[in-house]
Amino acid sequence: MGLRAAIERNVKALEVYGDSALVIYQIRGDWEVRDSKLVKYRDLVVELIKEFEEITFNYLPREENQLADALATLASMFKANRETKIMPLQMSIYEVPTHCFSIEKETDGRPWFHDVLEYIKNQKYPEQANENNKRTIRRMAAGFILDGDILYKRGKDQVLLRCVDAIEARKILKDVHEGICGTHGNGFTMARKIMRLGYYWLTMESDCINFARKCYKCHIMVIKFM
Structure with a gap:
């Protein structure tokens, strides 16, 4: 569908990224297509490729393709037709988040869950936290439970996981x-x-x-x- 959409818009140079090593390497010819069910798909892509002057296929590991997965999930949550006016999606990146997203960034000696722990235990926010930061901490804290001094993450099946x-x-x-x-x-x-x-x-x-x-x-x- 993506290749056809590009052809309809008269795109002549295209870079394709995919998180399936099997698909990307088979299309590039690095791997042989042995599954008979996949041969027709490969042949279709080969025909579509002829419409481009320049096209490359690149493998992108799944863990590096999280944004595309998130957008695909978002797109599947609602239906839209050609007459529907969709507002642009604006994304912001904060240089200094109030909580750590990586356990390797504990430069202050505190664990990644310190802000959540402080909020659940003492209803306190970081000193420089703005209103958006406070909302984020409250939202995260809803998925955690404190038992004594031990913080647990509530799993999807309600099983408690120790942080x-x-x-x-x-x-x-x-x-x-x-x-x-x-x-x-x-x-x-x-x-x-x-x-x-x-x-x-x-x-x-x-x-x-x-x-x-x-x-x-x-x-x-x-x-x-x-």
Whole structure:
């Protein structure tokens, strides 16, 4: 659909990005198409490619394609026709957020969940927090529960997951991936296993993916299988 839309708008030079390695590498010819059901799709794309003077296909890892996923989810939430007037979507990026989105940025010695913990425990906000920051903290706090001094994240199935800081997270990553019960699984498998064990931190999935990607033993095993 994207290629046809570009052709209808008389686009002659196009860069295509996709988070499916299978699709991108098969279209580029790097991988052979063995599934008979995919051959017709590949042939259709090859015909559409002829309409462009210049076109490239680039693989973009899923963890780096979160904005496109978010926009696709947003688009699926409502219906619109050609007569519908859709207002432009404006996005703002704040240089200094009041709460940390990465456990690696705990430069002040506080865990990533400090602001949420302070709000739940003492109804306090960071000193420089504006009204938008305060709303964000209140919204985040709704998904957490404090039991004594331990903060828990309420999961989708209402299971409580203990929030951990950067030091604990790195230890959990190592134990789950290559410890006694470790299976050297991929990042998504690691994240699911950690949640089943009852732990949580904001960047858990991306950290699991990066940890598995940098594992030397995993690369050795892949080379041996190849």
